[in-house]
Amino acid sequence: MQATIVLILAGVLVWTIAGLRVIASLLNSGANLVTLLNLAAWIGFGLAFFTHVQADRGRRGVAALAAQTLCGLVLAVTAGAGGMEMALLVMVAGQLPTQMSGRASLFWIAAQTGALAILLDKGRGLTGMSLVIFLVTYLAFELFAMGTAQLAESERTTREALTAANARLEAMQAAAVDTARHAERLRIARDLHDSLGHRLTALGLTLEAARHVPGEAVSAKIVEARGLASALLDDLRDAVGEIRDDESRELRSLLEDLARSIESPRVTVQVDDAIRITGPEATTALFRIAQEIVTNAARHAKAERLALSLRSDGDHVRLEGVDDGASASADIVAGNGLCGIRERARLLGGDARWSREAAGGFRVVVTIPRAHLV
Numbered sequence: 001m002q003a004t005i006v007l008i009l010a011g012v013l014v015w016t017i018a019g020l021r022v023i024a025s026l027l028n029s030g031a032n033l034v035t036l037l038n039l040a041a042w043i044g045f046g047l048a049f050f051t052h053v054q055a056d057r058g059r060r061g062v063a064a065l066a067a068q069t070l071c072g073l074v075l076a077v078t079a080g081a082g083g084m085e086m087a088l089l090v091m092v093a094g095q096l097p098t099q100m101s102g103r104a105s106l107f108w109i110a111a112q113t114g115a116l117a118i119l120l121d122k123g124r125g126l127t128g129m130s131l132v133i134f135l136v137t138y139l140a141f142e143l144f145a146m147g148t149a150q151l152a153e154s155e156r157t158t159r160e161a162l163t164a165a166n167a168r169l170e171a172m173q174a175a176a177v178d179t180a181r182h183a184e185r186l187r188i189a190r191d192l193h194d195s196l197g198h199r200l201t202a203l204g205l206t207l208e209a210a211r212h213v214p215g216e217a218v219s220a221k222i223v224e225a226r227g228l229a230s231a232l233l234d235d236l237r238d239a240v241g242e243i244r245d246d247e248s249r250e251l252r253s254l255l256e257d258l259a260r261s262i263e264s265p266r267v268t269v270q271v272d273d274a275i276r277i278t279g280p281e282a283t284t285a286l287f288r289i290a291q292e293i294v295t296n297a298a299r300h301a302k303a304e305r306l307a308l309s310l311r312s313d314g315d316h317v318r319l320e321g322v323d324d325g326a327s328a329s330a331d332i333v334a335g336n337g338l339c340g341i342r343e344r345a346r347l348l349g350g351d352a353r354w355s356r357e358a359a360g361g362f363r364v365v366v367t368i369p370r371a372h373l374v
Contacts, residue, residue, distance in 0.1 A: 007094075007152075008053055014087050015046050018075065021085070038078055045071035045088055052095055061099045068092045069112050077119040086138050089116065094145035097153040105150070109142045251283045255290055255308060262294055265303040265323060272311045275373075282373045285344045286310070286319055286366075289352075292337045293321035293364050300325070303361070316350070317373060319366040322357070341366065348372045 022042045026035040045068050052064035072088035089112060096105035117135050252271045259267035277283055290308055297303040303325035311318050334342075334354075341364065342352040350368035357363055 011049060011091055011094075014091055015042075015049060018042065018085050018088055019046075022075070034078055038075060041071040041074040041078075045075070049091070052099075057099055065092060065095060065099060065108075068095075069108075073112065073115055073119060076116060087141075089113075089138065090141045090145045093142035094149045096146055097150040102146075102150055105146050109139070109146060113139050113142065251277055251286060251310070254283075254287045255310070258287075258290060258294060259308070262298065265294075265297050265306040265325075267294060267306045267308060270307075270309040270311070274312050275310060275317055277373045279373055282348060282368070285348055286368070289319060289341050289344050289366055290321070292341050296337050296364075297321070297323040297325060297362070313367060315371075316367045316369055319368070321364045322361060324361045338364075 019042045022035070022038045026039055029035050048064045048067035048071065052061050052068070055061035055064055069089065069092050072085065072092060075085040075088060092112065093105070093109050096108055100108070113135060116138075120134070252269075255269045255271065259269050277286075293308065294306060297306045303323035306321060306323040309318075309320050311320070338352075338354060345352040345366045345368065348368045349372040350366060352364065352366045354362065354364045
């Protein structure tokens with residue numbers, strides 16, 4: 001978005017400079033047919049340019065480019081030699097890749113340059129080698145502008161495709177996590193049914209038997225029933241503990257899968273066994289934070305190694321990422337990634353901070369209260 005604004009401002013500047021000669025000619029020569037034609041062509045080019053800026057890829061954008069080409073040719077021929085009017089055709093060449101393929105852009109440039117050659121030969125009296133040099137010079141400018149714009153358009157398209165692919169990957173990953181969580185819940189439910197159901201049945205039979213035994217044997221049956229109840233309570237505690245440990249194991253597995261999915265930097269993961277995470281929101285948030293740390297290390301720091309750790313820190317849990325990327329002397333400017341990390345941490349009642357390492361590299365530290373992990 002920032003690059004687009006810069007290109008628009010550059011186009012406005014070129015258009016304004018080209019118009020200075022038109023306005024000066026109007027003031028010096030008065031309102032004759034030629035100066036009025038130049039003024040109309042200059043204003044028409046500006047309107048077509050702003051129309052193209054707001055147009056999506058399609059007929060409207062192509063029509064705006066055609067109008068710019070027409071107005072640019074008029075100005076190039078009638079405004080006098082040595083002016084900036086030719087730069088308007090270079091502007092057109094720089095906008096072509098946003099509306100058409102590279103081959104179509106080349107045909108367009110060839111057509112408008114050919115039309116310019118004919119008009120210059122008739123209107124300015126340029127002939128022979130001077131005309132050839134003049135045309136080749138501006139043709140080179142047009143091709144350079146088109147190539148630069150094509151690279152920018154290709155980068156934009158690739159970035160959009162990467163964003164879409166990443167969104168699909170995250171959706172698939174979330175679906176896989178939900179499936180795994182559901183399967184684990186089913187397994188625990190089956191275990192509860194098998195173990196607790198068996199003991200409850202045995203407890204019921206023991207109590208029923210106690211009703212039909214002589215008085216002196218009741219005490220033994222009661223002792224047996226209490227033993228079954230105690231075992232039942234132990235099974236229930238084990239099941240609850242397993243549910244609590246499930247989210248922690250899941251986060252460890254997700255982080256290890258993330259490390260294996262990245263070739264560069266090489267990611268190592270350490271998770272404290274004492275950490276217990278029972279809230280699915282906390283698991284998701286910590287995983288997304290780790291994802292962003294890995295992305296920053298790969299994209300911005302160009303790191304070769306990254307150490308991810310999740311450790312206990314008093315009443316808090318500490319997620320830390322340290323890479324060995326290049327360290328710059330400039331101040332750290334938090335972009336979308338770092339701001340997103342801090343926002344996710346604060347939603348869990350924690351905070352995030354980052355710093356450059358003295359020996360090179362970058363460190364991100366996120367602290368979350370333990371109470372917010374349940």
